[in-house]
Amino acid sequence: MRVWLAIWFWLLVGSLWANEIMVDMAGREVEIPLEVSKAFAASPPMMTLLYILAPEKMMGVNYSFSEQEKRFMRREVQNLPVLGGFFGGGNQANLEKIISLRPDVVFAWDLALGNMKGFEERLNAFGIPVIYLRQNTLKDSLEAVEVMGRFLHKEDRAHQLIAYGEESLSRVEKSVESLGDTPKKRVYFAQGEDGLYTECDIDAQSEVIALAGGVNVHHCPKGSGGKRERISMEKLYLYDPDVIFVRERPFFESLKSNRSWQKLRAYREGKVYLDAASPFSWLSRPPSFMRLWGVLWVHHRLYPDHLEMDEVSEVARFYRLFLGIELSEEDSRKLLKGE
Numbered sequence: 001m002r003v004w005l006a007i008w009f010w011l012l013v014g015s016l017w018a019n020e021i022m023v024d025m026a027g028r029e030v031e032i033p034l035e036v037s038k039a040f041a042a043s044p045p046m047m048t049l050l051y052i053l054a055p056e057k058m059m060g061v062n063y064s065f066s067e068q069e070k071r072f073m074r075r076e077v078q079n080l081p082v083l084g085g086f087f088g089g090g091n092q093a094n095l096e097k098i099i100s101l102r103p104d105v106v107f108a109w110d111l112a113l114g115n116m117k118g119f120e121e122r123l124n125a126f127g128i129p130v131i132y133l134r135q136n137t138l139k140d141s142l143e144a145v146e147v148m149g150r151f152l153h154k155e156d157r158a159h160q161l162i163a164y165g166e167e168s169l170s171r172v173e174k175s176v177e178s179l180g181d182t183p184k185k186r187v188y189f190a191q192g193e194d195g196l197y198t199e200c201d202i203d204a205q206s207e208v209i210a211l212a213g214g215v216n217v218h219h220c221p222k223g224s225g226g227k228r229e230r231i232s233m234e235k236l237y238l239y240d241p242d243v244i245f246v247r248e249r250p251f252f253e254s255l256k257s258n259r260s261w262q263k264l265r266a267y268r269e270g271k272v273y274l275d276a277a278s279p280f281s282w283l284s285r286p287p288s289f290m291r292l293w294g295v296l297w298v299h300h301r302l303y304p305d306h307l308e309m310d311e312v313s314e315v316a317r318f319y320r321l322f323l324g325i326e327l328s329e330e331d332s333r334k335l336l337k338g339e
Contacts, residue, residue: 024132025110025134026110038103039106040105042107043062044280046107051074052145052323060081062082065279164318172307176211188216213299217239233260246274276336
């Protein structure tokens with residue numbers, strides 16, 4: 001009997017030594033294994049973070065990638081099983097499959113904190129901790145890189161990425177300040193199959209526009225909710241923006257024969273650009289680290305004379321550092337053209 005008690009005691013002590021307690025971005029203490037070898041991200045904002053910090057620890061993805069997206073992703077990530085997650089589009093998490101793959105930790109978006117209680121309880125019952133991170137603004141993204149880096153013991157990698165992010169934001173901030181009295185470019189962010197969905201200026205999803213020194217033409221009053229809204233073509237004519245960024249590739253390609261949109265000043269002056277979104281959006285949805293490149297790109301498109309930058313070499317540098325992808329000069333030029 002004493003032998004069994006001793007074994008139980010040392011197993012208990014060993015399990016305590018094998019774990020550590022850290023604090024997530026929701027302020028919760030989370031007990032995790034000392035060694036995290038497998039992790040799952042329960043939403044695209046978390047998946048993109050896990051990709052850049054520790055692709056070798058990924059055990060699944062939230063959705064299937066298009067062939068265009070796969071061109072700019074690590075091969076080992078392309079072939080991971082699709083496990084769903086907690087986000088829109090009907091991609092609900094396959095909880096049984098996730099549990100069967102035995103992740104050491106699960107990362108979740110803090111916006112889902114109130115809706116994941118049942119999911120979290122079932123994972124906890126199998127000894128799988130859930131860690132909440134925030135990634136709404138770019139400031140959040142940099143902090144989330146640092147926090148996830150600590151949970152994964154990838155601090156050096158996290159600091160490398162944060163250094164690039166802070167450098168990029170500083171470059172843009174200084175360039176915006178140098179604009180002085182230069183009139184700010186008025187920007188419209190076209191989304192949806194007909195381009196008539198857009199982000200409110202007070203929504204974090206459109207933050208890149210303001211950081212890049214632009215003015216989002218779609219103003220929403222405080223208290224309106226400040227999310228994505230649908231507008232009319234007549235309202236877009238009234239806005240008549242200087243520059244348009246387009247999220248969906250099919251709509252962007254349709255503009256060549258779209259007479260309604262060709263009446264807009266931005267189209268007539270050749271100031272309509274595609275958010276390449278390969279493998280993830282440069283501007284928003286999901287909000288991710290890609291915006292660190294997006295804010296440079298948008299600012300350079302708005303004010304090319306105020307920021308000295310070789311877009312071809314800079315986008316290649318970003319993809320190499322964050323995505324582990326070597327872009328040829330041709331690849332870089334195609335991305336920048338939206339091809």
